[in-house]
Structure formats: structure tokens, C-alpha cells
Amino acid sequence: MNNAAAPDLSSLDFWARPYEERERSFKWLRDNDPVSWHRPPEPLAPGLENSKGYWAIVRYEHLKELSRNDTVFSSAEGVFLDDFPQLETILSFIVMDDPRHKALRGITQYAFSPRNIRRMEQQIRDMATKIVDEVAPRSEGDLCELVFKQLPGRVFAEVFVGLKDMHRREVLIESAEQLGAWADPTYAHIGPPLAVFQDAARKIMEIAYEEADRCRRQPDDNLMTWIVDANHEGQQMTKEELGAFFTLLVGAANDTSRHAMAHAVINLHRHPEQKALLLEDFEGRIDVAVEELMRWSPPLMHFRRTALTDFDLDxxxxxxxxxxxLWYCSGNRDERVFPDPDRFDLLRSPNRHLSFGNGPHFCMGSSLGRQMVKCILREFNGRMHNLEIGEPTMLLSNFMNGVLSLPGRWTP
Ligand code: HEM
Incomplete structure (x- = not known):
């Protein structure tokens, strides 16, 4: 459709606008041009180039249909809008199709059993308490640095890998930071964005290999040991597959959870009447509330597929x-599914948002991501008295809905 009102999702200028303004453009597309063609996106960083245009899918039902149809819509050609190489050896089964996707995901599923999830959820709760113990006695600071970055980093190093050595823990947390910030000029000395990404992945994999050996020799009660032990139909992960899976976990678990926590705190602050409603019965309402927090500000805004055959959509x-x-962020505000979608309603139910995806690639860590948000809100509510927050600095991205910094002030 050639229409002057149509938004240009490929321009960086579009992504520099506030989320709510962008959402009005997605609404325009949902109503007027639900399957729209766009020019190649302007690259997010120097050193990247995009040669191909793309279809933008913005309605909830279309998103569900396409994300479930992995025989036509492949992840193996890459999952980002930008032409980032598919990097299968680094990003594991998120960039694979069945049968390899199913086989590898099947192996790891064993480690994400209900018993193991419950154990990790308890560890996350303890860790959130510890972090707020450290931060509460101060009176101000950047909450992203002090809290939101800390929790997923430590969960990864301690709960997933069981790292005891402080130095290696630091290396892992720094490498995780580098993996998510490949487009950040801070890392330009390493090389172009792809080199920054590969360098971070190499460091993560080295640690994963060594820790896997340790867990084979001395099994522990952590994710690494469960993965080393896991098998699906007699198959176990090779050393390289295991390294790639841990790199995927770093990429999938770290920034997503960090930004989810930051948005949760910001959104409660911006909607004081909804915050009061939650605090009237925190334990009774938090499970429902966390779904609205995820719907309202999804940390990841899209995932990409590539059509393997011609397909007719509407x-x-x-x-x-x-x-x-697949613009999951747009599906979350689709008025065809969510009544009054621009109302932030912590008691909204049902609330089948798409922030954790849909279909065979549905997020494996959704309950852990939710748990980090819940634990931080519980701790903040109980111990960060009179918390006031300032203006957040947002990341410029068409993929990650990221909060870079969030100044806070509270009574110690
Ligand atoms: C609030 C936090 C999180 C959000 C918003 C989130 C979001 C997502 C989304 C949207 C997908 C779908 C990808 C697609 O459609 O191709 C996904 C996949 C995935 N997530 Fe999460 N995630 C979060 C936390 C986590 C955590 C904590 C873990 C690790 C324990 C994790 C592990 C994964 C994995 C392994 C996949 C790939 C699944 C597959 O390809 O079969 N995520 N996540």
C-alpha cells in the first residue's frame, strides 16, 4: 500500500520515538495495512548492512498463525530483522527448525522440569533479597546498574552455571554484557558488531566447556549439571552444542529479564492508582499483574522468520x-483480542500476550523471567521506602525495548 500515513518501520527515526507513539503507528498498520511490505531497515550500527525488504505482521491472529507454522516460516535463516548472520553455532536452536530444533530443545527440556524450575525460582528469590540488602542502605543511584543488571547476571553465573570462582564469575557477567551490547560503540575497539558478538560468545563458551567438565566430575544441583546429564531419545548434547546452548541462554535470559524489571518499576510509577491496587494485596495479585506488565512493555519487540514456500495471508x-x-509488541495491543488495549490494567484477565512468543519457539525461561520481576517488585515494595524515579534513558533498537539507565532515590 502506498500511503503517506503509513509508518516507516525501517527508519531509525521511527525507533527513536517514544513507545506509545510507535504503538499508534502499529495500530494504523493493524487497521489499514495488516500485511505490509517495507524497505530494508536502516542498520542499527556502522558495520552492518541490510539488503532485503520484509513483510511486517502486526495483527494478533496473524502472529499466532505464522509463529506456529514452522514448516513454512523458518527460523534457520536468522531471527532478527537486521541481516545478522544466522550464527547457528552461537545461538543454538533458536535459529534452527525441526527436526534439529525439536531434538536439542527436547534434551534441554529435561533440565527445565517443574522440580528444577521450582528450585531455580527459590534461588532467584534469595538472590533478589541479597541484592536489595546491598542496595537499600544507599539512598540513590542508577537502578539498572545496581539492581536490574545484577540479578540476571548473578542468576546466570551462580544458579545456571554454579560458578564459585569470583574472577570467572566477573568474566562471565562482563561477556554477557558484551553479547547484548554488540552494537554499542564502547566495544568498537574489538571490531565491527559481528566481531564483538563472536568475541563475547567465545569467552562464554570457554567457561561453559570448563564448567561442564567440572559438573561431569562433581555433579551439583544446578542447570549445568542437569544439562550435562540430560538426554532425549538416547541423544545427549555434544560439547559444541552445549557451548552454543549456554550462549543462547546468556542472550535470552539476561537483557530480557533486566529490561522487564526496569519497565515494571517504571510502569508502576507512571500508574500510581494501579500500583496502589497491587499493593492492597500484593501476594494475591502479583501473578495476574505480571502478565499486564509483560503485555504493556515487552522487552523483545519482534522475531523474524523466512518463508520457505509461497504463502497466502489474507x-x-x-x-x-x-x-x-513478527511484531509481537503490536499483537499485544490488538483491539481485536484485548478489550480497551491502551488501558494499563493490572487485573486484566485473560491476558494472552505474545511477549514470550508463541508456537514451537515459545520461551523456555518464561517462568524464570516472570519470577525475577515478581521478586524485585516484592523487595522494592518492602524495603526501598519512598522510592522516586527519574527519566529513563532508552536504547535505540528495533528489537530490544531496552532501558539503559534509571535514576532512583529512596529512604535508606
Ligand atoms: C522477561 C524475560 C524474557 C522474555 C521477554 C523472553 C522472550 C522470549 C521470546 C519472545 C522468545 C521467542 C523467540 C522466537 O519467537 O523465535 C524466547 C525464546 C527463548 N527464551 Fe526467552 N524470554 C525471557 C526470559 C528468558 C529466560 C530467563 C530464559 C532462560 C532460562 C529464556 C530462554 C529462552 C530460550 C532458550 C528461547 C528459545 C526457545 C526456542 O527456540 O525453542 N528466556 N524468549
């Missing part, structure tokens, strides 16, 4: 080889 032909971008 009268539009998507051609084999075309890039197809």
Missing part, C-alpha cells in the same frame, strides 16, 4: 525467500 502472497517480521 489475500497477500508472501513469496518463498521473503523475510517476515
Amino acid at each position: 489475500g497477500t502472497t508472501i513469496k518463498a525467500g521473503d523475510k517476515v517480521v
Whole structure:
């Protein structure tokens, strides 16, 4: 459709606008051009180039249909809008299709059993308490640095890998930071964005290999030991597959959870009447409330697929080889599914948002991500008295809805 009102999702200028303004553009697309073609995106960082245009999918039902249809819509050609190489050896099964995706995910599923999830949830709760113990006696600071970055970093190093050595813990946390910040000029001395990403992955994999050996020799009660032990239909992960899986986990668990916590604190602050409603019965309401927090500000805004065959979607032909971008953030505000979608309503139910994806690639760590948000809100509510927050600094990205910094002040 050629229409002057159509938003240009490919321009960096679009992504520099506030989320709510962008959402009005997605609404325009949902109503007027639900399967729209876009020019190649302006690259997010120097050193990246995009050669292909793409389809933007913005309605909830279309998003569900396409994300479930992995025989036509492949993840193996890459999952980001930008032409980042598929990096299968680094990002494991999130960039694979069945049967390899199913086999590898099947192996790891064993480690994410209900018993193991419950154990990790308890550890996350203890860790959140410890972090707020350290931060509460101060009276101000950047909450992203002090809290939101800390929790997923330590969960990864201690709960997932069981790292005891402080130095290696630091290396792992710093490498995780580098993996998520490949486009950040701070790392430009290492090389172009792809080199920054690969360098971080190499450091993570080295630690994963060594810790896997340790857990084989001395089994522990942590995710690494469960993965080393895990098998699916007699198959175990090779050393390289295990290294790639841990790199995927760093990428998938770290920044997502960090930004989810930051948004949760910001959104409660911006909606004091909703915050009061939650605090009237925190334990009774937090499970429902966390879903609205996730719907309102999804940490990841899209995932991409590539069509393997021609496909008709509502009268539009998507051609084999075309890039197809699933804007989960737009589905979360689709008025065809969510009544009054622009109302922030912590008691909204049902609330089947798409912030953890849908279909065979549905997030494996959704309960752990939710748990980090819940634990931080519980700790903040109990111990960060009279918390006031300032203006957040937002990341410029078409993928990650990221909060870079959030100044806070509270009574020690
Ligand atoms: C609030 C935090 C989180 C959010 C918003 C989030 C979001 C997502 C989304 C949208 C996907 C779907 C990818 C696709 O459609 O291709 C996904 C996949 C995945 N997530 Fe999460 N995630 C979060 C936390 C976590 C955590 C804590 C872990 C680790 C324990 C994790 C592990 C994974 C894995 C392994 C996949 C790939 C699944 C597959 O390809 O089969 N995530 N996540």
C-alpha cells in the first residue's frame, strides 16, 4: 500500500520515538495495512548492512498463525530483522527448525522440569533479597546498574552455571554484557558488531566447556549439571552444542529479564492508582499483574522468520525467500483480542500476550523471567521506602525495548 500515513518501520527515526507513539503507528498498520511490505531497515550500527525488504505482521491472529507454522516460516535463516548472520553455532536452536530444533530443545527440556524450575525460582528469590540488602542502605543511584543488571547476571553465573570462582564469575557477567551490547560503540575497539558478538560468545563458551567438565566430575544441583546429564531419545548434547546452548541462554535470559524489571518499576510509577491496587494485596495479585506488565512493555519487540514456500495471508502472497517480521509488541495491543488495549490494567484477565512468543519457539525461561520481576517488585515494595524515579534513558533498537539507565532515590 502506498500511503503517506503509513509508518516507516525501517527508519531509525521511527525507533527513536517514544513507545506509545510507535504503538499508534502499529495500530494504523493493524487497521489499514495488516500485511505490509517495507524497505530494508536502516542498520542499527556502522558495520552492518541490510539488503532485503520484509513483510511486517502486526495483527494478533496473524502472529499466532505464522509463529506456529514452522514448516513454512523458518527460523534457520536468522531471527532478527537486521541481516545478522544466522550464527547457528552461537545461538543454538533458536535459529534452527525441526527436526534439529525439536531434538536439542527436547534434551534441554529435561533440565527445565517443574522440580528444577521450582528450585531455580527459590534461588532467584534469595538472590533478589541479597541484592536489595546491598542496595537499600544507599539512598540513590542508577537502578539498572545496581539492581536490574545484577540479578540476571548473578542468576546466570551462580544458579545456571554454579560458578564459585569470583574472577570467572566477573568474566562471565562482563561477556554477557558484551553479547547484548554488540552494537554499542564502547566495544568498537574489538571490531565491527559481528566481531564483538563472536568475541563475547567465545569467552562464554570457554567457561561453559570448563564448567561442564567440572559438573561431569562433581555433579551439583544446578542447570549445568542437569544439562550435562540430560538426554532425549538416547541423544545427549555434544560439547559444541552445549557451548552454543549456554550462549543462547546468556542472550535470552539476561537483557530480557533486566529490561522487564526496569519497565515494571517504571510502569508502576507512571500508574500510581494501579500500583496502589497491587499493593492492597500484593501476594494475591502479583501473578495476574505480571502478565499486564509483560503485555504493556515487552522487552523483545519482534522475531523474524523466512518463508520457505509461497504463502497466502489474507489475500497477500508472501513469496518463498521473503523475510517476515513478527511484531509481537503490536499483537499485544490488538483491539481485536484485548478489550480497551491502551488501558494499563493490572487485573486484566485473560491476558494472552505474545511477549514470550508463541508456537514451537515459545520461551523456555518464561517462568524464570516472570519470577525475577515478581521478586524485585516484592523487595522494592518492602524495603526501598519512598522510592522516586527519574527519566529513563532508552536504547535505540528495533528489537530490544531496552532501558539503559534509571535514576532512583529512596529512604535508606
Ligand atoms: C522477561 C524475560 C524474557 C522474555 C521477554 C523472553 C522472550 C522470549 C521470546 C519472545 C522468545 C521467542 C523467540 C522466537 O519467537 O523465535 C524466547 C525464546 C527463548 N527464551 Fe526467552 N524470554 C525471557 C526470559 C528468558 C529466560 C530467563 C530464559 C532462560 C532460562 C529464556 C530462554 C529462552 C530460550 C532458550 C528461547 C528459545 C526457545 C526456542 O527456540 O525453542 N528466556 N524468549
